[in-house]
Amino acid sequence: MSFRRRKVRTGKVVRDKMDKTVVVLIEWRRPHRLYKKPVRRSSRFMVHDPQNQALIGDLVKVIESRPMSKTKRWRLVEVLERGEIVEIQPEDIGVDQSVAVATRGVEEERVDVATDTEETAAALAEEAEEPEAAEEEPEAPVAEVEEEAEESAAEEEPEAPVAEVGEEAVKPAE
Numbered sequence: 001m002s003f004r005r006r007k008v009r010t011g012k013v014v015r016d017k018m019d020k021t022v023v024v025l026i027e028w029r030r031p032h033r034l035y036k037k038p039v040r041r042s043s044r045f046m047v048h049d050p051q052n053q054a055l056i057g058d059l060v061k062v063i064e065s066r067p068m069s070k071t072k073r074w075r076l077v078e079v080l081e082r083g084e085i086v087e088i089q090p091e092d093i094g095v096d097q098s099v100a101v102a103t104r105g106v107e108e109e110r111v112d113v114a115t116d117t118e119e120t121a122a123a124l125a126e127e128a129e130e131p132e133a134a135e136e137e138p139e140a141p142v143a144e145v146e147e148e149a150e151e152s153a154a155e156e157e158p159e160a161p162v163a164e165v166g167e168e169a170v171k172p173a174e
Helices: 113-129 142-155
Strands: 008-015 021-031 038-048 059-064 072-081
Touching: 008 038, 008 072, 021 059, 021 072, 038 059
Parallel strands: 038 072
Antiparallel strands: 008 021, 008 059, 021 038, 059 072
16 A cells, blocks of 8 residues: 655745634745746645644744645644744834734733823813914015016016018017
């Protein structure tokens, strides 16, 4: 009795939103058939993960198995390396502090939105009570603006003389 050898591959988890299923991206190289230069190719496999242990960015080992669903034909063997998650603070990207951040199942404390809104409203009310000394440039009188417009029109080139009715229009030589 001969057994078919099962394929074992390693790849990175690119999606882990589903229950007991992750999507693994496996990259491989194959020489181009005409030019013989190695060309990078990639495949995405749906992988069965019964304990939901793989997370985005992890390097995992998968093995081919019997069909478990329409698209799922691989099983997770082990997590070889945990992916690195970058911690970004809300002020680094310009997000309000009241937004909760959850990473890898660890939730930070949530700020009470109702009290935050009341504090913001109180601060806005205080700013409205204190008039700001806005320094505005005095507007130019209307007469000065009209004079400036006339001067700029006078600086333009004079128009060519227009021939009277019955005479042929002759354009002056330039």
